[in-house]
Amino acid sequence: MAHIATARKLKDGQELTLKGWVHRLRELGEKYFIVLRNSEGLIQVVANKDAIKGKVDVEASVSVRGKVKKDERAPGGYELHAGEVRVIGESSPDWPFHRYLSTEMQMDYRHLWVRSSRLQSVFKTRSVVLSALREYFEKQGFSEVHPPIFVSAACEGGATLFDVEYFGETAHLSQSAQLYLEALVPSLEKVWSLTPSFRAEKSRTRRHLTEYWHLEPEVAWAGHEENMDLQERLLKHAIRAVLDRAPLEDFGDRSELEDWAKQKWPRMRYEEAIELAKKKFPGLKWGDDLGTEEERWIVSRTGMPVFITHYPREMKAFYMKVDESDPRVVLNNDLLMPHVGETIGGSEREWKLELLLENMKLHKLDPKEYEWYLDLRRYGSVPHSGFGLGIERFLMSLLKLEHVRDALPFPRFINRVWP
Ligand code: 4AD
Ligand code: MG
16 A cells, blocks of 8 residues: 655655545544545554534545654554644535445446545556556657548458447447557657557456557567567567556455566467477367467467467468468467457558458458558558557456456446446
8 A cells, every 4th residue: 555654755744735535534532534645655643632623524625734653553653733724615424334235236436436545556557557568668769650540441340340420420439549540650650559458348347348459569670579579579678667667565466477577488380389288288289379368378388478480370460461471370479468468459460452352352341442541552561560558457467367357447348338
């Protein structure tokens, strides 16, 4: 738990005014014990009843003036002995979290539950992760770009496309910025974007959202191996930042992050991954998809993030480059991370027009819908690669979250757009 005392390096005897919310409240004789919360964390406040100005309840907002007192027994090592607790915004004894709530009911009150200490720590970590990712791209000379969200064609297949009524036509919500990033490559060479991506996921799983945050770089002249090098360096930079700056103490033992930051991440061909997974899932054969269970098992064998490469081309998207030395497979990778499985999907792109058209035929796509994308292969095409990182999946792995819902404030699922 984050403590205001640690954030501020408080000293015994110091005079202090703090603004915040009443996180917990206990009455004992003539005294109130208030756990005060603000964005820095928590601190225990002790106040005589006559020091309270206004009606105090859990979640009331307050301004507290008092003296810091060192106390080994207090969480964080310090308390605030208040001369005055002024209520700014009243709360009410019917605060919903005073009684037991099922997960679904907690989700109905998500707009209030985002105040919980655990979610506060997740959101702080999320912020650290995103600033580290941005920092890395800046250092490496990438340009941040802003692709559209209303789009006309599918990037990742029609099954998970959301339709939107667009002035009498049907448009879609973007599943990935990739095709637009590819268009920007001849202008800027190294680009990245962070956008919401939308997937009409009809099944409910612990790692699928209908709206998630998608970080996608695209790099001119880069091949499949360099693409994985970039993924590993970028994520290690973010893991290092999390170790240095995130409130990890709220998430149990996270010492494995040290290993992930230090050691080389194994690379394994799909073929080998299937052989390995067969030990646990004997029915598995070449050409089968690796599902959540298979992925989690594979990654638990290594205890490290692991790249799986060279998937069968039928299983993967039309834009992936076929491996010339084994045309059954593509030059792609998924990055599987502990506790969640697939966290990145990436590949070298097919950059030759004829071969791209062949892929589209195999995937039963109508080239007419991709006319503008095909132009990119007609006018100065170059080899290039890129990938997409699911921010919520990455956080699930870093913090060992059981469910993707806790990786962002207002998660969206098939049956949830409220609040
Ligand atoms: O593997 P995906 O579908 O790849 C693409 O969209 C590529 N066009 C990206 C690219 O190369 N620029 O999605 C990439 C990542 C997944 O590995 C996963 O982490 C995340 O996006 N993702 C989801 N996260 C939460 N909920 C969902 N429904 C997700 N679908 C994909
Ligand atoms: Mg994928």
